Amino acid sequence: MPALPYTYIGRWQENGRTVVYLQENGESVVQVHGPGQLNDRYTVESVADDRLVLKDKPTGTRQTLLFARAATAGGTGAAPAGAEAAASGGSQEEN
Numbered sequence: 001m002p003a004l005p006y007t008y009i010g011r012w013q014e015n016g017r018t019v020v021y022l023q024e025n026g027e028s029v030v031q032v033h034g035p036g037q038l039n040d041r042y043t044v045e046s047v048a049d050d051r052l053v054l055k056d057k058p059t060g061t062r063q064t065l066l067f068a069r070a071a072t073a074g075g076t077g078a079a080p081a082g083a084e085a086a087a088s089g090g091s092q093e094e095n
Helices: 083-089
Strands: 006-014 017-024 028-032 042-047 051-056 062-066 091-093
Touching: 006 062
Parallel strands: none
Antiparallel strands: 006 017, 017 028, 042 051, 051 062, 062 091
């Protein structure tokens, strides 16, 4: 199965609403406002504080895209080790 074409780049929260920003194939920016159709291939199944779950419609496979943290508990301001790889690669779950 190919890796997700999305990379987490950030999110914005205002008035109780969250928008997640993803970069698609290293080019365009996509806004995710919640569950629903993302494009012809992917559907957003859920959005949480630290991840979103996408479903590949042709295969029915679910893939989780983890969000990188901006700061660690130690307050260093650095993302946790491996967070960047997790954000760009995601994990896969078979249906």
